[in-house]
Amino acid sequence: MEMSIEQKKATPKVERKKGGFRTLPFIIANETFERVANVGLHVNMILYLLQEYNFDPATGAIVVFLWNAVSNCIPMFGAFLSDSGLGRFRVIALGTIIDLAGLVVLWLTAIIRRARPECHNEEACAKPTSFQLLFLFSALALMALGAGGIRPCTLAFTADQISNPENPQNERTLKSFFNWYYVSVGVSVSISVIFIVYIQVKAGWAVGFGIPVGLMTFSTLMYFLGSSLYVKVKPNKSLLTSFAQVIAAAWKNRHLSLPPTNSDAWYFHNDSILVQPTDKVRYVT
Template structure:
């Protein structure tokens, strides 16, 4: 590909005007727009979906939440599959294009449920009328739309960022680093703005103009997203697929099993190992020694071909491949603590139901849509990130007289502990809300609006935003720092994989609580009638589990040891406060 940058690292004019030059800035614009519109459409539908399921389909709150948990789990897991398929078989361009079409079909099907009378059950007032349940065909249409949306989102999100980076050419020169970093910043900034608009503007339209218009706008947005991507097809740089990292992991496991009879020397340096040309890793580490058998050379004449490569990659791997798998296994315990923490962040369906029964007026004529309250969490995270980066760090550095910041694992621990406090605050708010409902005589009517301000919920979002700013960002940075550079695609998907597992665990937990935890009146804690159940007890349970998760995290943190570059607490030329006690 022709170099789109001049000797100063700036984009040359042909990139903007020549029809023969591929990649560069103009290609990035189309990719960012494609991703932004997809997020805007998807989140504009999913955020308020709990109200659509309960009011239009007659699905009770708990079953509706479980449907959304599974949908969210699929949406978080499909990028992992998409990344593997794109890297190994079909390429990133094909994967994003497939995702656009699948997502467009999904949002169209969901919109059709609002305009076709027979696509959903007849209207009725829940808990007052004898409501007709949705038929199998109606549910099939609903689930198909959600499934296509999840598949489509996975296709786009799995490859969009990496596909954008491809448009800048090779990454082995410093002059490209600035524009690549700028692309990442604009990518995440645009996605954040899209999420905020989805949680505010689109939800406001749904609340005030109805589901037909409110679900129709995401269809238009998804059409624009698809057109944005395909219109720029002639100018994209399209790399071919090659063997992915998952193949490397599989080879290490198979080779270590095949070579299980090998007896390793007591000293690692006494064995002969296979390594890549130019690699700095000549011998494997002592941890997880059984995997070292995958890279031991038993007979150089049989195990290696003349150019130094393994004659059978499934019997002999390189030291680098073995160490990559080890590094992944090593971060799994800390990754699992983030999985448990994310369950607290995934309570939006229940919180939307709570907000819908509370007074949401800001002025006498304007009230915040129930689903828009989740936007306060995003806003809170941004505020906390800015305060930490621009106020806390400079102030601490000034007091200590040298550059200072919190260690990675310390930030993760603070976030996990804060999530427990967030659930405790939510439990108290729900307890007051429930008592207000009973006092005002609405225990049998969960749809009535109570005389209690929904702004109390902002306390939960305020603390949860703090927890996300520390734990969420901390874990992402932890994965990128601790995993080898060759595993950057794994690092970028680990957090999303955690969200997928969190949704599945949250769904299982809801099922257990609903079936086995009941109050004195034998009403389930998670009753379909939010005023009769004890959702506050459920939140207290999550607060307790989060506290136990913090203790578990401390154990995992100590077992892991210091992060890379933190020996002696020195990082990046400054000082990081210790991750250990």
């Protein structure tokens, strides 16, 4: 990938003593096991809501849809936070911990019997209480927040480790990495959809949710074990700061009088053929 002169100037210089391919197993393991742990839950969650929480199909579909929508929207805020505030390493770390907490809470809903509504027979199933719904939705919300910290930053964070503009083979190295990265993503999603869903159906929800918890715990440990090896690029200046400065300047100058209509009094021509603006903010000659 080629960078313009402005991008090269804006890119912080980092020490090459850190980073490199030795950091990839830690980061790729974090991303891979996170997907294996979470994708299978998204696929089979509708059955869990119907069978264990006695949701009707329409309500269950709405809950799963909203959960997927939030999980796919929050990464935009995670990317913004990493670029303008905390940096990629901290956002991924925070997302990993939050995601693990969400998986543990969901696992507890399958272990603790009182966390789910009672069902004595197929015709006498109680509706979930407010506490039970809060317990369930807290797990889904935590997992969505965790995904918002991991997914938008992992690829860029890994590129920070192996990108070296001074190396003539840098572009080829990055292309090769991106290829293998998406191969690992595809394999992890396939494994999750096939095996995690199968285990949930055959071994029960407690085991089916417990395995993702174990995988995510291993993912978290792998990520933090490589902490001393990572290249941690500092975030850029907050975008909100510049935006707030523009708004503040506009508000401060809101009472300033308009310039005179005589263009010669406030235009510096400098041999320009543009003389004065029209009411539609277009120039006439």
